[in-house]
Amino acid sequence: MLQQAFRFDPVELPQAAQALRKEVRAFLDENRDSLGNRRDYDQAFSKKMAEHGWVGMTWPKQYGGHERTAFERYVVIEEMLAAGAPVGFHWTADRQSGPNILRYGTDEQKAHFLPRIVRGELSFCIGMSEPDSGSDLAGTRTRAVKVDGGFRINGSKLWTSNAHRADYMILFCKMADAGQDEVDRHAGATQFLVDLKNSPGIEIRPVINLLGEHHFNQLFLTDLFVPDSRLFGDIGNGWRQVSSELAFERSGPDRFLVLFKLLTEMVRVAGTNPDRATAAALGRLVAQLATLRRMSLSIAGMLQEGLQPLNEAAVTKDLGTRYEQDLPVIARQLFPAEPDLAAVDTYVSMLARGIGNAPRLSIQGGTREILRGIIARGLGLR
């Protein structure tokens, strides 16, 4: 008799977290003008959040953190997401780069980077994907060679979100002496902390997405020199580190609150007394969202206990993206409209945003198929 495959323990938000929610809402009220815009990357806004102690919330005080619980952080980020706050500047650093530096960084790296992130001064991006290495991350072709005082790196990164404005990138690559047909495909995997603003040898080219936005980029690394002090973690330990980073990346409510505003607008259009079929269609979506939130809170509980809920994060992200991709589908059934990003009517513009953003949700952060593979492994099938 198998036991429950995945663990989603009931979690109750502690009083402190609920109290914090009020503070966050008051803050959002004061900053209403910054919310709900398409511009999601705004250092000034991140600095304001930092002043409230809402960046690096759970990190040790020693590094400028605030030693708050995972639940308190959860409340802050879900309130920000639901309100459509422009959190892009600090998002990656707060969610994954910082926590991974805390786990694998040297003392000097922790002391250098973490306090700056906490103050809203440093922005990070994720250098994993490449033209020939997407889902198959272990197939990275970017190579580092040990040279005097550091490493010389050649290769290319693709889909690198915000690379054109971030300060640092955590780069995933392999050491050059790791052959392509090694039995252990993870051999030689290594990470570096790359200073994007002050390194010759990096060319960043925009890749415009289908909505016409400049969000991600292609990077060309040509004899990029990274000093020894910016080797991140151990040589050859990159696979373990990147897995840890992905666990952070997949674990949060950002995986089902991207289009929350579309749901809100659907409720608005439905009016206070919709017919039964409309109510039922909306009710189904709300039931999914409430359950996702509950599952995500369980994950926060496991993070708080210091666990790494890889499978649970994969389950929740997969369900979350399914739900968000269903939102515009159901919206079109209930309240037909011609989608228009620039429409004055918020429902119509949100519908367009929903339709246009839907495809990326089940690709970024690990595709649907890759996540389901992880879940299947958790079930003991692979």
Next chain:
Amino acid sequence: MRDETRMLLESMGRLFEDHCTKAVADAAEAGTFPTALWQAVSDSGVPLGGVIDSGVEWSDLYAVLRIAGRYGAPVPLAETILAGWLASSAGFSVDEQAMTVGPVRAGETLRLERDGNGWRLFGRASRLPWGRDAGRIALIATDPDGRSMVVFGDGVEGARLSTGESNMAGEPRDTYEFGGLGLSGNEVAPAAPGIDQAALYRRGALARAMMMAGAMERALDTAVNYAQERKQFGRPISKFQAVQQNLAVMAGQVAAAGAAADAGVEALSIDDPAKQEFLVAIAKTRVGDAATLASEIAHQVHGAIGFTKDYSLQLSTRRLWSWRDEFGGESEWAAKVGAYVCAGGADALWPTLTDS
């Protein structure tokens, strides 16, 4: 989890594992009530006579129902717990025989009229679970002043109209028709504050949600095990990525169902009936939706064998197909969720989801 809870669940798991064999399930479906199973359940210490003074938490009872659902235990455990709750909260004393409750369907109401010192009962309560096997029945009816009353009378059982009706899992569902059934004064008592037909309906819906969560866990175990044993093209079908992806989807639904059902049970501690109903509605909706997808995939993974009476998967899936519509199906409950959030207006949606 509390230690007491853990011990209770472990011992109930063993009990059901021992008693809920396929033979017992088949015999129950053919009309033989599993007396030994029921006896074991009554001896187990689960407070069938009413949760009120037992010191056992509702959440523990619901957790037991999840295990009962996992094993498809063919006994009116949920119904007896609910009947015991209704009856004992109205001051009746209850023993440990099998009981049922009613009405269990939306839109059906029972009416009481005064008759001297006693009462007359009118109305129809259809598809009461396990009616024919129930020693006693606890009913909720309305008196002429609109008060909720609990009827717990010896004569009620005689009003059974049909036998032989059942749900898709072969569990008995019997209809009762009351055309002025005479009841003595001490067979009727006012329901305790907060207890009415809607409260019964909510608890019934949660019972089915928990039982479905359990049945889905079982179906997932069955499917995963089968995929690892069954070989085609020279290897276990679990090695085919299409099969893995299907099972991963199923596992996601099962996990969501468990979380949703737990959330519904927690809602019982909320005093505001409208808010409680909203949260229960979320649970029944989400679990019901999961049941549809989970049973579909479990069958797909099994091929033809899953479609046979001999193989055990149908013990779970036929229950899922039945339970998702009992005490209200997904569209009924989802409409309540939707009506609640729409009534609050768009700007209240986020606070509604987060303020608790």
